[in-house]
Amino acid sequence: MSHKILAKDKLDAFLQGLCRDQDLFAPVMKDGKVGWAPVTTAAEALWEFSNSELSPKDFFFPQTECMMRFKNVQGDPQGMIMQAEPALNKPRVLLNIRPCDAKAFQVLDMIFVQDEMTNDLYWRDKREKTTLIGLACNDPCPTCFCTTVGSNPHGTTGLDVLLTDIGDKLVAESFTAKGEALLKELPEVTRQDLFQAGELKKAAEAKITSGVAVDKINAATVMELYDAPLWDRVMESCLNCGTCTFCCPTCHCFDIQDETQGEAGRRVRNWDYCMSWLFTMHGTGHNPRGTKKDRVRQRFMHKFKYIPVKRGGEIGCVGCGRCVQLCPVNIDVRKVVNDMNA
């Protein structure tokens, strides 16, 4: 919608404006790793980093989230009193989020908010109250492959504002009314600034040299992929440890449990993972994904076949490369998907 300039020596004043009536979070260095934390000044936030080790999906889909509380009240005609958890009490801003992570939230929007029946109020409330200010990736990692799964190191999908670091200043581009309002006091960009941002975008895209091909996956039937021999090989090395699902910005399996003490309790939902044998275990003892091969296959089929089939071709992976970096036995999603495609 508009292009403005944010000089780096004006960043603190800009952030103070953001913090006035909102909580502000940004990537910071924690114990030698990039994580997310509240910030109030530019110096606290990271401005040059690969990406956070864990994705920021936790802001919308916490690892453990209380959904409601309940209590049996003796003698009360209602019997049990159920109390909703309070909604987020303050709007917030995620600063310097990477474009791939913002794109992942749009993928998850399609899962959590589908129609009247599948309309997750916990997810929706936090999404509606959060502004996303992205920071373009000028220097993608060798494990990034966003350009081959519909994203870009300077991608704008899902963002309110994208910042591009061009040296002593940032080009700030807004895409929503929320973003427009944040930038309204800033000066306009010059043609030279825009040109520089465009050159950085081209250079960043050129640094992404690996990727996945999905054309034949799209053309194949589910059963052709399901029965492909490659799963025996992938299954052999996978530990089913779940690291890849835990760090992934689009993985969203969860389990709901009631935790009770005496007459009261709370209902919580916790991250779960399709690599776990227990995740699909039925109360009857039957497990439809009872073997390791079933579970390994599920993760890749879900992201690269089932989600595209059900969600208009959208891929359930944004190419952030986290699982490539963190898998303890070096299973590389790019290799698996290219083998599926072959």
Ligand code: SF4
């Ligand atoms: S991180 Fe690697 S070993 Fe662990 S479940 Fe994922 S693919 Fe398997």
Ligand code: SF4
């Ligand atoms: S599958 Fe791997 S590369 Fe794709 S979004 Fe998840 S963590 Fe990132």
